[in-house]
Structure formats: C-alpha cells, structure tokens
Amino acid sequence: MNRRRRVFEGKGKIMYEGPEPGTLIQFFKDDAFSADSAATGIIDGKGVLNNRISEYVFGHLNTIGIPTHFIRRLNMREQLVREVEMIPLIISVRNVAAGSLARRLGLEEGTPLPRSIVEFFLNAEELGNPLVTEEHITAFGWATPPELDDIMALAIRINDFLTGLFLGAGIQLVDFKIECGRLYEGDMMRIILADEISPDSCRLADLSTHERLDRDASAANPGDLFRAYSEVARRLGIMNENEPARAAGPVLVK
Missing domain, CATH: 3.30.200.20 (Phosphorylase Kinase; domain 1)
Incomplete structure (x- = not known):
C-alpha cells in the first residue's frame, strides 16, 4: 500500500x-x-x-x-x-459573551450580546492567534476588502443556520470559529468555508441547564x-x- x-x-x-x-x-x-x-x-x-x-x-x-x-x-x-488556498485568519462569530471577549470588555460570561459580533484573529499559533482589525488584514494583504465582505456575509449566514440547527436540538450556540479559503476554478476564484465545524470549534451549552457541550467540558475529567x-x-x-x-x-x- x-x-x-x-x-x-x-x-x-x-x-x-x-x-x-x-x-x-x-x-x-x-x-x-x-x-x-x-x-x-x-x-x-x-x-x-x-x-x-x-x-x-x-x-x-x-x-x-x-x-x-x-x-x-x-x-x-x-x-x-x-x-x-487558506486565508490566514480565524473568523469568530459571537452571540453570547464568553472567553476572550468577556475578559477584554469586562462582561459577565453568559451575557447575551446586543447583536452577533464577528471578530478576526491572525491564524498564527506561535503568536497566540492575536486579534486583528480589518485595517491590519487589508494592509498586510491577508485578504482584500471584497474578500472580507464575502467572508463576513458567509459568517453571518452560517451563524443564522447554526443557531437554528442547535436551537432545535436544545443547544445554545454561544460562539464558533471558522476558516475560509480561496477556491480557484479556471479563471474564477471564490471564497468558501473550509476546515471544520464541530464541538472543537464551537462553544455549545444546554439551553436549560447551561451544561457545556464543547471541548471545555473536559476541564475536570x-x-x-x-x-x-x-x-x-x-x-x-x-x-x-x-x-x-x-x-x-x-x-x-x-
């Protein structure tokens, strides 16, 4: 073989x-x-x-x-x-205050956000995946303004779908992370969703008990x-x- x-x-x-x-x-x-x-x-x-x-x-x-x-x-x-061709960004879509967002803004974990928030992080683990702005992204050529528009539109559509999918299963979608890439087909290029969507990349909680149903569930065992x-x-x-x-x-x- x-x-x-x-x-x-x-x-x-x-x-x-x-x-x-x-x-x-x-x-x-x-x-x-x-x-x-x-x-x-x-x-x-x-x-x-x-x-x-x-x-x-x-x-x-x-x-x-x-x-x-x-x-x-x-x-x-x-x-x-x-x-x-992977775009070197981690796109985080947040519906509820948790993790680094809660720490940065002094919000109590579990606080519903006024609206869904999309954040960008440089996909560089050796740097701790730092938070970056659209200005950073376009200045350093990680993505163009039209590509960012496509990424934002994809992220919001995915959030709408996932929120409903998990809600139907009695699960709250706190936030999730995705990655996108450029798919070349002949002379055409389009931005598509890549990587994965799983409990490894989502914060999930039971709607009633708020029990964690993601990778942080293993903190004790x-x-x-x-x-x-x-x-x-x-x-x-x-x-x-x-x-x-x-x-x-x-x-x-x-």
Whole structure:
C-alpha cells in the first residue's frame, strides 16, 4: 500500500494528498486540547464524532447554497475535501459573551450580546492567534476588502443556520470559529468555508441547564468531553438515541 503524502497537521486534523488533483483527505484525530490550545490528552472516539458532526453540518450548508470545501465522507475518520488556498485568519462569530471577549470588555460570561459580533484573529499559533482589525488584514494583504465582505456575509449566514440547527436540538450556540479559503476554478476564484465545524470549534451549552457541550467540558475529567460530544451527536440525530456513550467509542448511525 502506498504511503499518503502528508500536507499539513494541526491540533485536531491531518491533511493528506487526495486521490484526484485539487482534493485533499481530511483525517480527524483523537487529540484533545483546551480553549488556550494546550494539549490535554487523547480521547478515544473523539475524531470519529467530530468527523460525523462536521459532515452533518457541512452537508446541510452545501444544501442551502453556502459554498464549502466538503465533498463527501470517506470513512469514520476521513473526509474528501476540495483543496483551497487558506486565508490566514480565524473568523469568530459571537452571540453570547464568553472567553476572550468577556475578559477584554469586562462582561459577565453568559451575557447575551446586543447583536452577533464577528471578530478576526491572525491564524498564527506561535503568536497566540492575536486579534486583528480589518485595517491590519487589508494592509498586510491577508485578504482584500471584497474578500472580507464575502467572508463576513458567509459568517453571518452560517451563524443564522447554526443557531437554528442547535436551537432545535436544545443547544445554545454561544460562539464558533471558522476558516475560509480561496477556491480557484479556471479563471474564477471564490471564497468558501473550509476546515471544520464541530464541538472543537464551537462553544455549545444546554439551553436549560447551561451544561457545556464543547471541548471545555473536559476541564475536570476527559471522559466528560466524550460524553458531551456524544450528546451533541445524539441530539442532531447522528448517533443512536438508545446507545450509551462509552470510552470504547460511539456507535453512529450509518
């Protein structure tokens, strides 16, 4: 069997060369990490859950006309995606005060925001992914003003969809992070959604109890993260309702 060429490896995924030109294989890892990007260990089955949750979300986004890099799921841990030129920004969409926004502005965690807020961070982990303004982005050529307009429009549309999707499952979407890329098709270029959308990249909470259903659920016990991610999958209809979460890995609906 030929070894696949590794293109990139991040905290939660590995990107491999795809079977056809212009494609990549996105592999979801079991590595767990905290909100400050510190590694917290390996949680068996986490990659499987993130793969299926992200597949579910991206599939629905494709259906409603939001352009993404997702093509199809290959197996329990891998997706076939379009190769794009990644824009070096993390786009954060916030609905409720939490994390760095709450600390910067002196807001109480959990305070609803007057409206959804979109923030940009430079995707440079060695610098701590610093907050940047549109002026920084255009001055340094990370994206053009028209590209920023497209990114903002995508972010707001995605937020509208995700808010409703999770609300229907009894989950509050506190905030989420996405990444975008440039897809070249002949002489045309368009901005599309890339990377993933999963509990690794969203802050999620139960609407009634406010229990965390994202990566911060593992602060005290790594097993809590598996249960939280399993609960998200179960509520979205990805995982069998009558199947208990267990450390050996989830049972997923085919």
